[in-house]
Amino acid sequence: MTQELVSLTIIMAVAAVSPIVAQLIPGRFIPQTVLLLAAGATLGPYGLGIIGVNDAVKLLSELGMAFLFLLAGYEIDPKRLAGHQGKVGLVTWIITLGLAGLVVTLLPFFAKQGIDGIATVIALTTTALGTLMPILKERNLEGTPIGDAIISYGTWGELGPILAMAILLSTRTGWQTMLVLGAFLAICLLCAMLPTKALKTGHRLYRFLTENANTSSQTLMRLTTFLLIFLVTISALFELDAVLGAFAAGFILRYIIPDGSKSLEMKLEGVGYGFLIPVFFVVSGAAINVRAVAGRPALLVAFIVMLMLIRAVPVYVALSLDKRENPLSSHHRVTVA
Secondary structure, three states: OOHHHHHHHHHHHHHHHHHHHHHHHEEEEEEEHHHHHHHHHHHOOOOOOOOOOOOOHHHHHHHHHHHHHHHHHHOOHHHHHHHHHHHHHHHHHHHHHEEEHHHHHHHHHHHOOOOHHHHHHHHOOOOOOHHHHHHHOOOOOOOHHHHHHHHHHHHHHHHHHHHHHHHOOOOOOOOHHHHHHHHHHHHHHHHHHHHHHHHHHHHHHHHHHOEEEOOOOOOHHHHHHHHHHHHHHHHOOOOOOHHHHHHHHHHHHHHHHOOOOOHHHHHHHHHHHHHHHHHHHHHHHOOOOHHHHHHHHHHOOOOOOOOHHHHHHHHHHHHOOOOOOOOOOOOHHHHHO
């Protein structure tokens, strides 16, 4: 237990210092998220070996990931996602999946590197929305046309690969995978319907929960945390990506509280951004083998270039051709892409 506490102390010291360092950098052009990842890589097992990533720290990191994607899902307006720009974002992601398949299949570079499988195709279509959300918040881009476009396109860049992994990389047969996804969806719908009906009928239990939301009982906070851990656990039991469960919890929470709750949001962000999410980013950084990356610099550069071409260019083209939404300037379209 002492080793775990020492590692956690160092991680939280990094978390406390990173906002100060980010503020001191001229122009504040390096987000805190990057500093946390870099610190994890430097201090982790592949770096100086100061941080030990044991089971206890891993569990806190997983909870941090869950809170990160809960907050990401909560920020996404389902109406916007199902609206015009959200649909364009989905079509754009499908196009990037096709482009990635062609590039990985036809370019000999990937075969020579031994990474010409479907996992590489999926990776080239990915948007790390969980990493983008803290940066959007830090840059005050939430609710702006740029922020809304990033979320509309980026959400499918997160959900699409998760579902593709479940279907294309699963050891189950096709019908078994669809059955599992259907069962997971049914559980999510049930979790969304029950509290919504209680809200509409003014159920006594609902009144009790809202009246005690800001007392020592913290009823809404406890229920939200239960919903999150429950759906992440269901994802694990169904052998699905835990991100799917956390995302679903955020969507459900937004569905139940369409207008939001400032009090609940502050508490979730306090627990998430104040404690668990920095642990997740530092531990994620600690998983990076810097020496292995440095040993194959051409692969790193080529992959980043391919990611930019396959993922960013279609987004820029879609934003340029889409005339129904408020047009963004060329510079802002590049920013989103």
